[in-house]
Amino acid sequence: xxxxxxxxxxxxxxxxLLVTMMVFLFVRLLPGDPLMVFMGNLRGxxxxxxxxxxxxxxxxxxxxxxxxxxxxYIKWLGDVFQGHLGKSVGIGQDVGTLIAERLPxxxxxxxxxxxxxxxxxxxxxxxxxLRRGSWIDNTITTIANIGMTVPTFWFGILLIYLFGYKLGxxxxxxxxxxxxxxxxxxxxIILPVxxxxxxxxxxxxxxxxxxxxxxxxxxxxxxxxAKGLRERVIVIRHQIKNAMIPxxxxxxxxxxxxxxxxxxxxxxxxxxxxxxxxxxxxxxYDYQIVQATALIFGGIVIFSNLxxxxxxxxxxxxxxxx
Amino acid sequence: MADxxxxxPPSPDAIGVTAAPPRRSEWRRFARVYFGRRLYLIxxxxxxxxxxxxxxxxxLAPYDPIQNDLRGKLQGPSLEHWLGTDQLGRDxxxxxxxxxxxxxEIGFAAVFSxxxxxxxxxxxxxxxxxxxxxxIMRVTDALMALPGIILVLLIAGLGGRGIPVVxxxxxxxxxxxxxxxxxxxxxxxxxxxxxxxxxxxGMSNWRIMLTQIFPNAFPPLIVGLxxxxxxxxxxxxxxxFLGIGVPAPNPSWGGMVMDGQRYLLDNALLSLAPGVxxxxxxxxxxxxxxxxxxxxxxxLRGVL
Numbered sequence: 001x002x003x004x005x006x007x008x009x010x011x012x013x014x015x016x017l018l019v020t021m022m023v024f025l026f027v028r029l030l031p032g033d034p035l036m037v038f039m040g041n042l043r044g045x046x047x048x049x050x051x052x053x054x055x056x057x058x059x060x061x062x063x064x065x066x067x068x069x070x071x072x073y074i075k076w077l078g079d080v081f082q083g084h085l086g087k088s089v090g091i092g093q094d095v096g097t098l099i100a101e102r103l104p105x106x107x108x109x110x111x112x113x114x115x116x117x118x119x120x121x122x123x124x125x126x127x128x129x130l131r132r133g134s135w136i137d138n139t140i141t142t143i144a145n146i147g148m149t150v151p152t153f154w155f156g157i158l159l160i161y162l163f164g165y166k167l168g169x170x171x172x173x174x175x176x177x178x179x180x181x182x183x184x185x186x187x188x189i190i191l192p193v194x195x196x197x198x199x200x201x202x203x204x205x206x207x208x209x210x211x212x213x214x215x216x217x218x219x220x221x222x223x224x225x226a227k228g229l230r231e232r233v234i235v236i237r238h239q240i241k242n243a244m245i246p247x248x249x250x251x252x253x254x255x256x257x258x259x260x261x262x263x264x265x266x267x268x269x270x271x272x273x274x275x276x277x278x279x280x281x282x283x284x285y286d287y288q289i290v291q292a293t294a295l296i297f298g299g300i301v302i303f304s305n306l307x308x309x310x311x312x313x314x315x316x317x318x319x320x321x322x
Numbered sequence: 323m324a325d326x327x328x329x330x331p332p333s334p335d336a337i338g339v340t341a342a343p344p345r346r347s348e349w350r351r352f353a354r355v356y357f358g359r360r361l362y363l364i365x366x367x368x369x370x371x372x373x374x375x376x377x378x379x380x381x382l383a384p385y386d387p388i389q390n391d392l393r394g395k396l397q398g399p400s401l402e403h404w405l406g407t408d409q410l411g412r413d414x415x416x417x418x419x420x421x422x423x424x425x426x427e428i429g430f431a432a433v434f435s436x437x438x439x440x441x442x443x444x445x446x447x448x449x450x451x452x453x454x455x456x457x458i459m460r461v462t463d464a465l466m467a468l469p470g471i472i473l474v475l476l477i478a479g480l481g482g483r484g485i486p487v488v489x490x491x492x493x494x495x496x497x498x499x500x501x502x503x504x505x506x507x508x509x510x511x512x513x514x515x516x517x518x519x520x521x522x523x524g525m526s527n528w529r530i531m532l533t534q535i536f537p538n539a540f541p542p543l544i545v546g547l548x549x550x551x552x553x554x555x556x557x558x559x560x561x562x563f564l565g566i567g568v569p570a571p572n573p574s575w576g577g578m579v580m581d582g583q584r585y586l587l588d589n590a591l592l593s594l595a596p597g598v599x600x601x602x603x604x605x606x607x608x609x610x611x612x613x614x615x616x617x618x619x620x621x622l623r624g625v626l
Contacts, residue, residue, distance in 0.1 A: 011463075018464035023476065030480040145361075149604035151556055153563045154579050154597030161586050161594070260469035267564060268583070278472070279564055282479030294476065298467045305467075 004313050012306045017077075019298035020291070024073050027287045035059050035089070063089065076291065085295075086288035090281070095292045098277060103296065105175065106262050106273035109189055113258045116197050118251065121204020126240060128205065129212030140205060147202030152261050156195035156268040163191060173270040192269045196261035200254065207250060211243040218242070248312055252305035259297055355617040362616070365609020372603055376422040385413035387420040387573045396588040406589045408581060414592055417573035418599050424574050425603060428485065428558045429551045432492035437547055439493070440500025441536070447501070448508035449531050458501065465498035474557055479566045488567050492554050503546050507539035514538070542618070548611035552604035559600050575600050 035056060060066045064075065079086065085095040124144075128137040164172040171188055178185035215221065216239055224234045263275035270276075274293060281289035357363050375382060385403075391411030399406045405414040447458035465473065478491035511517070512535060520530045561567030562576030570577070575596035582593025 015460065015463045015467055018460060019467050022464055026476055026480050030477065031482050145608075146601070146605065149552065149556075149601045149608060151559055151563075151576070151579075151597060151600055153560065153576075154593070154600065157579060157583055157586070157593050158597070160583075161590050165586055256469035260471040263471060263475065264560065264563070279475065279479075279566075282475060282566065285480070290476065290480070294468060294472070297469065297472055298464075301469065302467050 001313065005310055008306055008309045012302045016295075016298055016302050019302075020077070020080075020295055021073065023291055023294040023298075024069065024076070027290060028069050028072075035063070035065070080295070085292040088281075088286050088289050090284040090286040090289075095288050098289065099274070099292060099296060102273050102277050105271060106259075106266070106275060108178065109192060109265075109271070109273070110255075110258045110262060112189070112193055113196055113200065113261070114254065116193065117200030117204055117254060117258070120197065120201040122208050122244075122247065124201060124205040125208025126212055126243075128209045129216065129243075130235065132213065141209070144202040144205045147198045148206070150199060151264075152195055152199060153264040153268050155198055156191065156265055159191045159195055160268070173268070175269075175271045175273075188269075192265040192271065195265055195268070196258060199261075200257060203257075204247075204250075204254070208243065208247055211246050212239060215239050215243045245312070245315055248308060248315065252301065252308040255304040256301045259300065352617045356613045359613065359616070362609055362613030365606045365613060368602055368606030369610055372422055372606060373426065375419055376426045379419050379423055383413075383416035383419040385416040387412060387417045388571045396585055396592075398589055399591065405591045405595050408578070408589075408592050409585055414578070414589075414595060417578060418575065418596055421573040421575045421578070421596065421599065422603075424485070424568055424572060425555050425558060425600075428489055428492065428568075429555045431489045432554045432558075433496065433547055433550045435489070435493035436496030436500050436550070437543075440497040441504045441540070441543070443497065443501040444504025444506075445508050445531050445536060445539075448505045448512060449527065449535065455505075459505075462498040462501050470495055470553075471557060471560055474561065475564065475566060478561050483566075483569050485568055485572070488558060488561060491561070492557050495557065496550055496554065499550075500543075500546070503543055504539060507542055508535050511535050511539045545611050545615040545618070548607055548614060552607040552611075555600065555603055555607075 057066070064072055067075075076086070083096070085099065087093070088095055088098065124140050128140050131137050160172055163170045170191055174188055176184040176188050221234060221238050224238050259275070262273060263279055265271065266273045266276040267279060274296065277289060278293040278297075280286075281293065357366075389412065391407070393411065394403075394407055395409055395411040397403055397407045397411075403413050403415065405418070408414055408417070443458055443462075447455045468476070474491045474495040477494050478488055481487040481491060517530060517534050520534045525534075558567055558574070559576030559579070562574040563580045565577075565580065567576055568574035578596040579593050582590070582596075585592055
């Protein structure tokens with residue numbers, strides 16, 4: 001087991017390095033000038049009057065953008081290992097500070113979402129499989145099929161329209177610190193959480209339902225019935241336990257989907273989190289922030305997949321020695 | 323009714339019969355399973371209607387989709403403008419109808435390009451194995467480590483603005499998934515004797531890949547491709563919603579949802595109606611994908 005974990009860990013680090021290289025290449029090679037927006041800002045604030053090529057070259061040199069890509073990458077990587085994520089080109093702030101301020105908000109909403117989608121989806125899926133063909137199964141399956149197709153941002157706007165404007169029950173957008181005003185925070189995150197949870201629960205419920213139905217036809221379940229075991233034991237020990245194995249593998253993907261969803265809900269509901277930070281940085285070509293946020297997002301997903309791999313190796317010994 | 327084909331007594335011309343009918347009944351069987359479930363039928367009808375709408379957009383749309391009319395802006399639904407008008411006085415219904423074109427164009431183009439590149443990568447990995455396999459798989463791991471929409475957002479955002487950039491970004495986003503699917507299929511096809519036979523008669527690696535493995539590994543991927551169209555359309559809508567997708571005057575569903583967010587109290591349909599269009603399209607393609615998979619693989623029928 002230890003060698004298995006170490007091997008997974010090394011692969012995870014390699015993949016994270018590949019991710020950072022990839023993002024680095026995107027920033028450097030895709031058309032678009034890392035300094036364009038920056039220089040526009042400077043000109044707007046009157047700090048430089050000419051935007052001639054000399055000024056551009058000077059800044060390129062100042063930010064080290066004139067060096068070969070691999071040199072820039074190694075320097076950046078060295079800085080990251082020392083805990084420096086760089087300085088924003090656009091807003092001039094330290095990227096590490098920015099992230100320290102925004103990551104907790106995204107993580108907080110993300111964690112709530114993870115718990116709700118996982119447990120909601122698993123319960124709904126198991127219930128549907130056990131009562132297959134009942135009206136509740138049909139209703140949930142239909143909602144799940146529709147829920148898979150609903151764009152997060154659109155559903156968020158629909159919820160704002162209904163519960164914010166029409167009914168006036170919940171605030172339209174914004175963020176409140178949960179340590180200062182807990183209930184205010186809850187009121188502010190209900191709609192964002194609901195808009196991502198719909199699709200998440202839908203996908204999870206569909207998967208759990210199909211895994212359960214698959215397991216229910218397995219030979220060992222028939223054997224268990226033939227042995228005369230009680231239904232409770234069969235459902236819990238034989239069916240649910242085995243149906244969960246494939247479900248565990250998608251949990252890493254669930255984390256990714258929640259992070260992807262955060263980009264949209266933070267835009268729709270004006271929540272100053274990581275997703276919003278990354279989108280505005282991409283807009284402003286603030287490449288230092290782009291690199292750092294991509295590093296964090298990639299790191300979180302890779303780490304979740306690592307946990308999933310370890311859990312899977314633990315659940316199913318065949319994997320460990322494969 | 324559909325069973326009739328299998329019950330028909332053999333005609334005197336026995337050789338002709340055995341040559342032709344198996345193929346026809348295979349299609350019949352496919353159609354019977356596919357159209358046997360109402361959801362799949364609905365999905366099929368939706369897809370057909372959407373494609374027809376895209377083709378005949380100029381005939382169907384009552385107004386020009388990009389012609390401003392500032393005097394008539396933000397009207398509610400009326401007999402002239404069934405869904406009302408947007409913040410620049412453009413007819414929302416017409417913009418949704420023309421938006422079908424953009425969504426489908428981007429959807430097909432992105433899926434097609436990611437299918438070609440991903441399939442080539444997957445084939446190469448499966449066929450050569452060894453370090454080539456490891457390298458390609460690690461690259462796809464890296465591509466998949468970033469949540470799909472974030473990868474697409476990065477490429478589209480850093481790549482500049484315009485429809486080709488959006489197609490490139492969405493296509494790039496789909497490469498890793500396509501490569502994985504192709505690789506899995508190709509690895510199992512590779513075990514077949516005809517591949518060995520090809521090697522025995524001295525076919526080159528590339529020839530075996532393209533003439534033996536590819537044609538046999540591809541059909542199951544059609545399901546994945548159909549499903550991918552829905553995903554890509556959702557992705558395009560998301561990009562346009564964030565303002566990084568289809569540029570301004572073009573009618574894009576995601577962009578319309580974004581425009582409408584500020585005018586929810588004036589005309590909520592500006593935001594809400596295009597979303598329904600997105601959902602219909604994604605639902606249609608998902609159902610067609612599900613249906614084709616069911617019809618190809620009877621084991622999964624009714625499970626998913």
